Amino acid sequence: MSSLSTFSSRSNAKPPQKGSFPLDHDNECKEFMIKYMQCLRVNKKDAHLCRLESKDYLNCRMQNNLMLKEDWKKLGFTDKESGKKENP
Amino acid sequence: MALTLLCQRHCAAFLRSSAIKQTYFTQLAAPKLFSTYGIPKARKKISISKSFSKVCNSTTSVYFLKSNRCNFPMLTIIRTISRTHVRFSPNRNSGRLQDSNKTGLIYIVAVFIFMLGGAYAGVPLYKVFCQATGLGGQAVRGHDTSQVETMKAVDRPIRVIFNADVASSMRWNFRPQQTEVTVRPGETALAFYTAKNPTDKPIIGISTYNVLPYDAGQYFNKIQCFCFEEQRLNPKEEVDMPVFFYIDPEFAQDPKLEAVNNITLSYTFFEARDGLQLPLPGYPQPHDPPQPQQSS
Numbered sequence: 164m165s166s167l168s169t170f171s172s173r174s175n176a177k178p179p180q181k182g183s184f185p186l187d188h189d190n191e192c193k194e195f196m197i198k199y200m201q202c203l204r205v206n207k208k209d210a211h212l213c214r215l216e217s218k219d220y221l222n223c224r225m226q227n228n229l230m231l232k233e234d235w236k237k238l239g240f241t242d243k244e245s246g247k248k249e250n251p
Numbered sequence: 252m253a254l255t256l257l258c259q260r261h262c263a264a265f266l267r268s269s270a271i272k273q274t275y276f277t278q279l280a281a282p283k284l285f286s287t288y289g290i291p292k293a294r295k296k297i298s299i300s301k302s303f304s305k306v307c308n309s310t311t312s313v314y315f316l317k318s319n320r321c322n323f324p325m326l327t328i329i330r331t332i333s334r335t336h337v338r339f340s341p342n343r344n345s346g347r348l349q350d351s352n353k354t355g356l357i358y359i360v361a362v363f364i365f366m367l368g369g370a371y372a373g374v375p376l377y378k379v380f381c382q383a384t385g386l387g388g389q390a391v392r393g394h395d396t397s398q399v400e401t402m403k404a405v406d407r408p409i410r411v412i413f414n415a416d417v418a419s420s421m422r423w424n425f426r427p428q429q430t431e432v433t434v435r436p437g438e439t440a441l442a443f444y445t446a447k448n449p450t451d452k453p454i455i456g457i458s459t460y461n462v463l464p465y466d467a468g469q470y471f472n473k474i475q476c477f478c479f480e481e482q483r484l485n486p487k488e489e490v491d492m493p494v495f496f497y498i499d500p501e502f503a504q505d506p507k508l509e510a511v512n513n514i515t516l517s518y519t520f521f522e523a524r525d526g527l528q529l530p531l532p533g534y535p536q537p538h539d540p541p542q543p544q545q546s547s
Contacts, residue, residue: 207433211434
């Protein structure tokens with residue numbers, strides 16, 4: 164681990180790949196967020212076990228026009244995890 | 252004959268020095284009377300002959316007395332030498348000095364201009380250098396979007412700790428929904444922050460983030476988040492802000508990060524005001540988020 168050296172005057176922040184999420188002003192996807200949080204609490208904060216819930220949340224966002232519709236593969240979700248959900 | 256040659260050399264040398272002294276002295280005394288060429292010959296001759304006779308008599312009198320025949324030719328030789336020295340030495344020296352001064356000045360001015368030009372040219376050159384070598388963090392590693400499809404999870408659990416900060420003048424309540432998440436490199440993960448505007452006025456915020464340790468920052472890629480764009484919160488409004496990210500699988504191969512198992516993701520919100528300058532990374536194009544529409 165090294166701290167900021169002489170040459171690293173800039174922060175190591177990079178722009179996000181798909182830009183910024185538009186704000187969910189109407190809290191349309193709040194239930195999915197709560198479900199995801201509960202799953203995390205149950206599984207001791209292991210994100211690997213809560214991928215379905217995160218997928219649900221992103222799906223909600225896409226359907227409510229809060230996120231550009233993307234192929235699940237491009238978001239890192241493989242076919243195995245799709246389960247009962249269909250690909251949009 | 253050897254003796255006459257010796258005598259010639261001695262006398263010529265002395266006369267050279269004496270001629271220079273004579274000319275300088277005479278020029279200093281009455282510069283207007285003498286031009287560089289027009290030194291009265293009669294006066295010069297007399298003085299030279301006097302000095303010549305003095306010197307030659309003192310040093311080589313023995314030799315002269317011995318060989319009579321070398322007197323006249325020697326004298327003419329010495330005279331011509333002295334004349335040439337008298338005529339050309341002051342001019343030659345001042346000319347030389349002037350020329351050398353000129354060339355020196357030209358060199359100095361050229362060096363000055365070169366340095367100045369180098370200082371101006373350094374800005375774009377340094378940019379190119381930094382992009383080529385990646386020094387100073389300016390060469391941002393391009394996101395390989397196709398990598399997200401093909402990357403495989405590495406079995407090395409990393410703890411990502413979430414931190415939320417607010418600028419001192421910013422009146423939002425901003426906090427993470429979860430303190431930490433365990434994630435594997437190569438797997439995408441979701442995390443939430445919550446922001447609330449407790450005031451009666453709408454406040455526009457803009458955020459930036461930082462990843463610690465610094466070396467781990469280059470492996471931390473975000474697919475989508477809420478940073479670097481203005482976010483508006485109406486009065487008394489509370490929203491959830493997600494961050495969708497993944498850690499590059501190459502994280503596991505970096506020797507510097509062998510002992511690193513905790514990464515801290517720290518967000519800071521600022522109030523978006525005119526003249527606010529955030530250290531934003533190189534955004535190539537402005538991003539237009541999809542307009543939220545009410546689905547009926």
